[in-house]
Amino acid sequence: MFKKDISPGAKSKVKSSVQRTIRQKVLDTYPLLEPYIEDILPKKEQLDLVKLPDRVSLYVLNGTPLFFQHMDDALLPHLALVHRYPNAFSRLRIDRGAIRFVLSGATLMAPGLTSPGGRLPGDPADTEGRYGKEDLEPGTPVVIEAEGKDTACMVGVLKMGTGEMKKVKKGQACEAGHYLGDGLWTLAL
Amino acid sequence: MATESYPKTVIYCGVCTLPPEYCEFGGTTKKCEEWLEKNQSELHKKLYSQEALEQNLSSLSIEAQKRAEKDSQKKAAKAAAAEARDAETRASSKVLIKRIERNKRKYVTAVQGLEAFGLDIKKVAKDFGKKFATGSSVTKVPGGGDEITVQGDLSDDILEYIEDNYKDVPEDNIELVEDKKKKKAEQVG
Numbered sequence: 001m002f003k004k005d006i007s008p009g010a011k012s013k014v015k016s017s018v019q020r021t022i023r024q025k026v027l028d029t030y031p032l033l034e035p036y037i038e039d040i041l042p043k044k045e046q047l048d049l050v051k052l053p054d055r056v057s058l059y060v061l062n063g064t065p066l067f068f069q070h071m072d073d074a075l076l077p078h079l080a081l082v083h084r085y086p087n088a089f090s091r092l093r094i095d096r097g098a099i100r101f102v103l104s105g106a107t108l109m110a111p112g113l114t115s116p117g118g119r120l121p122g123d124p125a126d127t128e129g130r131y132g133k134e135d136l137e138p139g140t141p142v143v144i145e146a147e148g149k150d151t152a153c154m155v156g157v158l159k160m161g162t163g164e165m166k167k168v169k170k171g172q173a174c175e176a177g178h179y180l181g182d183g184l185w186t187l188a189l
Numbered sequence: 190m191a192t193e194s195y196p197k198t199v200i201y202c203g204v205c206t207l208p209p210e211y212c213e214f215g216g217t218t219k220k221c222e223e224w225l226e227k228n229q230s231e232l233h234k235k236l237y238s239q240e241a242l243e244q245n246l247s248s249l250s251i252e253a254q255k256r257a258e259k260d261s262q263k264k265a266a267k268a269a270a271a272e273a274r275d276a277e278t279r280a281s282s283k284v285l286i287k288r289i290e291r292n293k294r295k296y297v298t299a300v301q302g303l304e305a306f307g308l309d310i311k312k313v314a315k316d317f318g319k320k321f322a323t324g325s326s327v328t329k330v331p332g333g334g335d336e337i338t339v340q341g342d343l344s345d346d347i348l349e350y351i352e353d354n355y356k357d358v359p360e361d362n363i364e365l366v367e368d369k370k371k372k373k374a375e376q377v378g
């Protein structure tokens with residue numbers, strides 16, 4: 001979505017009623033954020049909306065980008081937010097070999113997740129349950145972590161359910177929404 | 190891991206802006222490592238230890254290693270080429286300080302070409318305004334680039350200021366000129 005460098009468009013204040021709606025939407029999509037929501041989206045502080053190219057809206061609080069949204073699609077977290085609250089999102093892990101493809105903006109393919117270095121929900125090798133137990137449906141927003149790394153490198157929406165991935169082990173797994181080093185990451189606000 | 194507290198603080202690379210564990214995938218790995226060693230020596234020890242480097246390699250097949258190696262060489266070459274190009278434009282770029290007569294004994298000073306030296310023109314214009322306590326504005330030049338216009342005859346002062354404050358601009362590249370196109374009007378008047 002942000003393969004090219006972008007520059008921010010018009011910035012406007014979000015009305016408090018809209019701000020409440022956004023807060024609720026965030027909680028509906030990411031229920032695990034509940035304990036931190038007052039820190040992330042304080043009720044009393046002014047949220048700003050920055051327009052980005054291709055009908056993407058970016059929500060910014062005091063200069064810190066929090067969530068972005070293409071038209072009326074799901075609100076997706078900015079990676080800097082993911083890095084602060086990594087456990088509040090559904091996560092998957094790619095193997096080391098897939099990292100450089102993801103960082104160049106390629107669509108994530110299933111083998112990067114199903115190989116031994118990858119992790120999908122319910123993986124027996126995932127003893128701490130970091131990647132969850134329940135399979136995820138297509139259309140679910142996910143955070144992509146990487147083998148041997150602590151921090152996430154991508155945020156996207158699943159094109160294929162994780163159950164399906166385990167079965168077919170090929171095809172497009174996840175649309176590249178936002179990845180480390182892309183236009184959104186390097187955006188100067 | 191329930192004992193971890195949030196928000197987590199993530200260190201970002203001062204060179205490529207990614208979390209340092211991802212620096213190896215960019216084109217500036219060498220510079221990134223130097224930065225990390227200087228600024229975050231603990232993390233540097235962890236990420237660039239012999240052990241860590243070996244482990245990075247062992248999780249990839251020989252073939253994938255070769256491809257990744259090639260890929261990173263390409264990226265490094267690209268980054269080096271871009272840097273060389275930058276250096277070249279700098280060496281051949283001229284900064285023009287023009288004294289323009291607006292009315293009899295009233296002058297403005299126009300400065301062109303600073304953007305080629307990686308300077309933020311708007312900020313420079315502000316600095317000029319502050320330093321010389323005068324009006325200072327930025328306009329686009331038809332042929333491309335920006336021009337800073339400062340009220341008053343400040344050619345020599347600006348020359349000195351640039352030499353003292355913007356060390357990236359070589360003295361020899363700065364040229365002082367006088368714009369006399371108003372002369373005709375003067376004669377008539």
Ligand SMILES: [Zn+2]
Pocket residue numbers: 202203204205206207209211212215217221222
């Ligand atoms: Zn770096």
